[in-house]
């Protein structure tokens with residue numbers, strides 16, 4: 599189905615094509631100089647000491663679990679209102695996901711009080727997810743981590759260049775994980791990054807992303823190294839230079855993209871002001887954020903009503919989504935399930951509206967007038 603207004607549109611032009619062509623013509627298309635340049639640029643922009651480019655964010659989360667030493671049976675507290683990859687990473691190392699609820703229908707980040715209530719002697723770590731690029735309460739979460747000797751991983755997929763008290767998201771805790779999947783603020787098709795200020799973590803991540811080998815094929819091709827040893831049980835989680843070259847162009851565009859999204863969010867907020875029947879999460883936030891998505895939560899609603907509203911928006915040519923179906927209700931997570939009343943309500947009644955930098959004022963007007971019409975019917 600083709601929509602008049604899609605949920606997302608790529609922020610691509612001739613520059614990405616040019617960058618890819620250059621890499622192809624260079625004849626080095628796997629992990630090499632572009633990948634290194636992307637790491638350096640990302641680390642500089644996000645003010646982190648180390649950046650390790652990877653195949654995607656899912657593997658970044660997986661490596662993070664290894665780096666902080668999560669063992670089978672350890673408990674890791676995580677959100678349920680997130681993409682399933684956040685929680686799958688915990689299962690990859692046979693640890694136990696312990697789900698924490700969100701704070702409220704207007705603050706969709708994890709509730710530090712619920713996190714604290716779920717800490718047991720088996721808890722080893724907390725994985726936070728900065729929903730839509732809006733920061734979790736990191737002061738409280740880092741204070742809990744300090745008190746209970748826990749590690750903290752930031753799933754910062756939604757928040758490149760978003761800030762919390764002057765610090766970039768993904769650089770506050772032990773490790774930050776980012777995605778460059780097509781629909782993210784930075785799009786490379788597939789792609790991801792692991793950020794850390796811990797040099798030992800970064801060195802091991804570099805080892806683990808390439809089979810635990812002590813040198814990479816680019817180094818060997820340049821004569822920097824003629825042999826290698828395998829010193830750790832690693833994976834193939836390497837990014838390639840084709841994607842890295844797209845990432846470099848996307849990083850140049852990131853700040854302008856975010857500025858544009860901030861204007862779009864402002865338009866949405868103005869047009870939806872005083873409109874009964876919905877809650878706009880983070881409406882009062884003045885944080886510097888990426889605005890990865892724009893969500894609303896229907897008040898006094900049900901999943902059937904929400905789906906009907908989405909269906910009518912689709913009939914008007916407006917594509918929507920749901921961020922997210924709650925992870926603790928998926929079949930594969932049933933054995934770890936628990937009651938999370940706010941997450942369940944939000945998951946059943948949230949609608950993600952279109953958000954991307956090329957949305958026009960007329961598009962916003964069209965979306966909001968249709969939404970109002972449908973909700974007043």
Ligand SMILES: Cc1ncc(COP(=O)(O)O)c(C=O)c1O
Pocket residue numbers: 653654655656657680681683684727753755756776777778779789790
């Ligand atoms: C919150 C969150 N975590 C993890 C991921 C997984 O990222 P990737 O697709 O790069 O593996 C995504 C991507 O959709 C995400 O939105």
